[in-house]
Amino acid sequence: MAVTKIVEVPISAEVPIGPQHPALHEPLLLRVYADGEEVVRVEINTGYNHRGIEKLCEKNTFYKDIFIVGRVCGICNAVHANCYVRAVEQILGIEPNNRAKYLRVLSMELERIHSHMLINAVMAENIGFENLFMQIMLDREMVMKAKEILTGSRVMADFMMVGGVRRDIDDVKRARLKDILLKLRPKVEYYKKVFEEDETIFKRLAGVGVVKRRDALAHGLLGPVARASGIRIDSRASDKYDAYGDIPFKVITRDEGDTWARMMVRWDETLESIEMSIYILDKLPSDGNPVPDERKLPRRFPPGEAFTRVEAPRGELTYYVMSDGKSLNPYRVKIRTPSFNNIINSTFMYLKHTIADVPVILTSLDPCISCMERATVIDLEKGVKYTVPFKVLAGGKP
Amino acid sequence: MALSSFLNLLRRVRLVESVNDVIKIVERYAVEKGSIKPDRMLFVVKPESVRKLFEELVDKVGYERFYLSTVVGSDMKEENRFRLDYYVVILPEERTIVIRTYIPRDQPVIDSIVDVVPAALSAENETYDLLGIVFKGNPALRRGFFVSSDVVDKGVYPLRKDAAGV
Amino acid sequence: MRRPRLLELTLKNLFRKPATIEYPRKKTPVESDYRGLQYADLTKCTGCSICALECPANAIAMTPIPQGYEAPKTNPRRLYPLINYGKCVFCYRCVTVCPFNAYITTPKYDLANAEKTINSSPLSLSTLRKG
Structure with missing residues (x-):
């Protein structure tokens, strides 16, 4: 045949x-x-796992949406709520006082610390370093406790409200938070050193997944991924929202652009966030009550639109909120998360x-x-x- | 000290120029100007010039000086048209500007910019799936990656104001 | 390249007591102002149902106070907010919007129990006298 x-x-x-x-x-x-x-x-x-959050926001009132957008993501719920709340504040023309702004930044920086620790731990696990994973997760528990002291819950902060925050801290809590952060700092420094000096980790991560500066920008990559490729983008530094204009911090960039650089950017940012949090606790202004009376907030919303950016642990997070002035619900809420890009x-x-x-x-x-x-x-x-x-x-x- | 402050000033002048470069290009296409809170410049352009605008941006200022942050599509049902906002962040000082365009509701088609600016991929795909705006020339458009299959079968675009059953 | 002494840490951990908390034999320690179960104090509640309208999770249903309980005169419709803890997201919006500060907050977090439904009715009704 x-x-x-x-x-x-x-x-x-x-x-x-x-x-x-x-x-x-x-x-x-x-x-x-x-x-x-x-x-x-x-x-x-x-x-x-589609949940249709944007449609849900259009069907609920402005105030209910604060809690809905907080549940878009568990790890970065405070930044989601902050970004939305600031957009609503722009539409209403309300500005919170300085103490509220500082407390908002504190909750967001605590979130950044635990988010970066989590992903570094997961990275350690994925490259077969389970021992390190357990260690980092154990120390991450300290930050979760700090978040519980500040916001009343380990994960879901529900801390942001139009015109301020939802609970204040007293001096006892302040001392406890500072104590936790001071204890955490040497541990994070140690883990950073492990990632820097341990040969196994270095060999596994260095030179893998290199992103050039131009590619990162053309594809719209954000956050630590972009910063590890030498792009200095950080909406905390450029938009100076809330109290970021007053609090000194460095924008961490690296030029390598590989996986290892991305993890190192995260460790350096964690340390920077710890410094910022300690600064906030030391210099917390006391210009009035940061907690607005939620019963007296405006019910009617004027027509208007606002586009706010926030630096989530994973990069620039943006919210677009539009009010048509006719109903109690927003006309359009658009969420663009950093992971999406x-x-x-x-x-x-x-x-x-x-x-x-x-x-x-x-x-x-x-x-x-x-x-x-x-x-x-x-x-x-x-x-x-x-x-x-x-x-x-x-x-x-x- | 004096030298460093002088250098700083020079740097600032250069930064201002970089924003102005981009804004000058966008301004030529603009038919209307405005702003979105807080302090984002808004340029309304014709839908057919969006692609040309981005081509010129890439050509003249290059990828290194801006990135496309997101595309927001909204259903303006009362005006019988869709609104598309392209949010562009100008580097290095991260100034956000908005390029806005309107397309008719009964014929929601616009040129894709995904081959010019690859960052538009995620945003265009999402806008297609949720609002049904067709980006001509984007090979990756597909229903059903965002919404569940039963909504796709009904042919409903969930973010349209007249969408039923979602 | 000096290697961090990870081995030392590992050996030390062999002799440390475990970090895991044996819940439910041992309770997880929480703050006294942890956002736990909340319920309405029915001596203060007027049944105005603002909390039910404002609840983002739609977990509150206004329910008639059962017969045999003495409702206060300020509550003419004899309604009280029944919180379904299965739906509740513990954002405490109901606590902060209540015009009469009628909500009592607790740091209790364990929801699992032997009963079929988990809601606020036993807690809320315990604030009322039987009459």
């Missing part, structure tokens, strides 16, 4: 990473196309690396799936005959 057909065996395979636990314990599917070990194309598939636009980062590097790179982006739950990229090319090497088909160079 003569040969009439040649069946070519594709030399590459599709490797699904996720949707359960690709990096953090959250649903996200990375469709990785590999040629041997080398990654030639990555598609991101989400949509496992960082995860969906970053598929180019995985190329040319091995499959084993994919979870490491994904973790270094600090993915917050509940934050970004909106997107996917590129449908599969259906009905194409696999007669060319898969690498070419997938868009890689032959």
Whole structure:
């Protein structure tokens, strides 16, 4: 029998990473196309957990939305609420007093500390360093306690309110918070040193997932990812919202642009946040009561629109709030979270690396799936005959 | 001391120039100007010139001096049109400006800018799935990555004001 | 490159007592002003239902006070807010919007119990005299 057909065996395979636990314990599917070990194309598939927060905000009142947007993301709930509340304050023309502003910054910086510690711990776990993971998580508990003292809950702060914050701190609490932060500082310094000096970690992370400055900007990457590529963006420094204009801090940047640099930026920012928090506790102004009477806040909203930015632990978070002046509900609330840009636009980062590097790179982006739950990229090319090497088909160079 | 303050001044002058570069380009396309609180300059442009505007921005100032933060689509049902706001952050001092355009509600089509500014990918995909604005030339548009499949089957765009059952 | 002494830390941990808290045998220590279960003091509540309107989680339902309880005269409609703790997000919006400061807050956080429904009715009704 003569040969009439040649069946070519594709030399590459599709490797699904996720949707359960690709990096953090959250649903996200990375469709990785590999040629041997080398990654030639990555598609991101989400949509496992859509909650329709923006529509929900349109259907609830301005005040209820403060608590709804706080639940977009558990890790960065205070920054979400702060960004929304400031947008509403812009529409209303209300400004909180200085003590309230300082307390807001304190809650957001505590959040940054525990968020950065969490992702560094997860990174340690993902590269097989479970001991370090446990240690960092144990010390992170101290920050959670500090947040509990400040806001009344370990995770869900519900701390922001139009015109101020929702609870004040007295001198006893202030001393306790400072005590916790002073105890935490040497521990974070130690972990930073571990990441800096431990050979295993350095070899695993250095040179993996390098992002050039230009690529990061063109793809709109934000936060520590951009700052590790030498881009000095930080909305705390540029917008100077709340009390960030008064509190001294450095914007951390690094030039390496690799996974290791991103983790180091996070450790340096953690230390910077601890310094800022101590500064706030020392210099807390006392110009009146920071807690507004929620029964006397305005019910009617004038027409207007506001676009606020906030530096969440993962990067620039923006809220657009529009009031049409006719109803008690906002006309439009648009949330753009940093992970939304960082995860969906970053598929180019995985190329040319091995499959084993994919979870490491994904973790270094600090993915917050509940934050970004909106997107996917590129449908599969259906009905194409696999007669060319898969690498070419997938868009890689032959 | 005097030298450093002089250098500082020089730096500031250069920064102002960088903002002005971008604003000058955007201004040429603008048909209307305004502002969004707090202090974001707003330029209303024609929908067909959005792509040209971004092409010129990339061409003249380059990727290193701005990034596209987000695209906000809103349904202005009473005016029978959709509103698209492109939020652009100008570096290095991070000034946010807004490029706004309106497209008719019965024919929601606009040119995609994803090949010019790759950062638009996530925002365009989202706006398509939630509002049904078609970005012509974006190969990645797909229903159902954001909303659940039963909403997709009904053909409903959830963020439209007349969307039923969501 | 000096290596941090991670091994030392590991060995030390072998002899430390575990950081894990054996809940429910041992209670997790919380602050006295932790946002725990809250309920309405029915001697102060007037049944105005502002908390039910303002609740972001829709967890509060205005419910008639059962027969056999003496409702105060300020509560002519004999309604009280029944909080469904399963729905409640413990944001304390109800506490802060109440015009009569009728809410009592506790740092209690353990919701699991043997009863089928977890709501505020036993706590709230215990503030009223039976009559």
